[in-house]
Amino acid sequence: MLDFLAQFGYPILFLLNILETAFVLGFVLPADVLLLASGFLSHLGVFDLKISILISFVGAVIGDNIAYHTGRKYGRKLLKKNGRFFGIKKKHFDYTKQFFRNHGNKSVFVARFIAYIRSFVPLLAGINRMKYRSFLLYQISGALFWSVSLNLTGFYFGKHWNLIHNKIKLIGETTAVFIVIIFVAIYFYRNWQKGRQK
Numbered sequence: 001m002l003d004f005l006a007q008f009g010y011p012i013l014f015l016l017n018i019l020e021t022a023f024v025l026g027f028v029l030p031a032d033v034l035l036l037a038s039g040f041l042s043h044l045g046v047f048d049l050k051i052s053i054l055i056s057f058v059g060a061v062i063g064d065n066i067a068y069h070t071g072r073k074y075g076r077k078l079l080k081k082n083g084r085f086f087g088i089k090k091k092h093f094d095y096t097k098q099f100f101r102n103h104g105n106k107s108v109f110v111a112r113f114i115a116y117i118r119s120f121v122p123l124l125a126g127i128n129r130m131k132y133r134s135f136l137l138y139q140i141s142g143a144l145f146w147s148v149s150l151n152l153t154g155f156y157f158g159k160h161w162n163l164i165h166n167k168i169k170l171i172g173e174t175t176a177v178f179i180v181i182i183f184v185a186i187y188f189y190r191n192w193q194k195g196r197q198k
Contacts, residue, residue, distance in 0.1 A: 009047060010055055013038050017059025021122050022066035030115035031060070032150060039154020049155055056147035060112070064122040064139050071126025100128040105138045112142030 016034055019025040035056050042049040100107070104125060111121035125135050 009038070009041065010051065013052065014055045014059045017056055018063040018066070021060070021063040021119055022070075025119070031056075032115055035147060035150035036154035039151040039156075041154075042151065043155045049151060053147050053151045056151060057143050060143040060147060061140060064143070065136075067120075067122035068126040068130075068132070068135055068139075071123040072129065073126075075123060075127035096124060097128045100125060100130050104128075104130045105134055108135055108138040109142040112139070112146045 013034055016025070016029065017031050020029070020031045035052075038047055038052040038056065039049070041047040042052050107121055108125055108130075111118040122135075122139065
């Protein structure tokens with residue numbers, strides 16, 4: 001197994017990092033696990049730590065950019081045409097557009113550290129026409145910190161692999177649920193406020 005990873009591990013790591021956000025694969029396999037594993041394999045001497053960090057970083061940047069440009073070019077058109085099947089209305093477009101105008105930079109950076117959430121934030125940034133320069137700056141910054149921190153965590157705490165993996169997975173899932181709850185609460189609160197004003 002270690003021989004196989006030594007031969008094909010880098011291409012697999014690179015490809016899966018791209019696919020996580022480019023094709024929303026992160027809902028199936030969050031890349032946090034991959035980066036911790038690559039750090040751990042670097043600890044074992046199977047991978048080179050610097051190469052693992054570089055591959056993780058470049059893969060994340062490419063994947064996010066594919067998602068951003070896909071959303072920018074096709075997302076709004078597809079959602080306007082088919083959004084009604086998913087309960088998406090014009091007010092939802094307006095809300096997300098305003099959100100990315102006010103909080104887009106922070107969202108792109110922070111989402112990189114939150115499993116599941118980061119899978120669709122670049123796509124939404126593109127759909128809502130976030131300025132590409134801003135997107136790229138915060139996306140690259142987030143991807144760099146993310147790839148370095150997780151690979152180093154896997155490298156230095158390799159012997160506690162199971163504990164770290166479970167903790168990070170729990171934190172990511174809890175944070176994702178918490179953020180969704182906040183958005184839902186804000187949405188219903190605003191609708192309630194509008195109902196009172198009528």
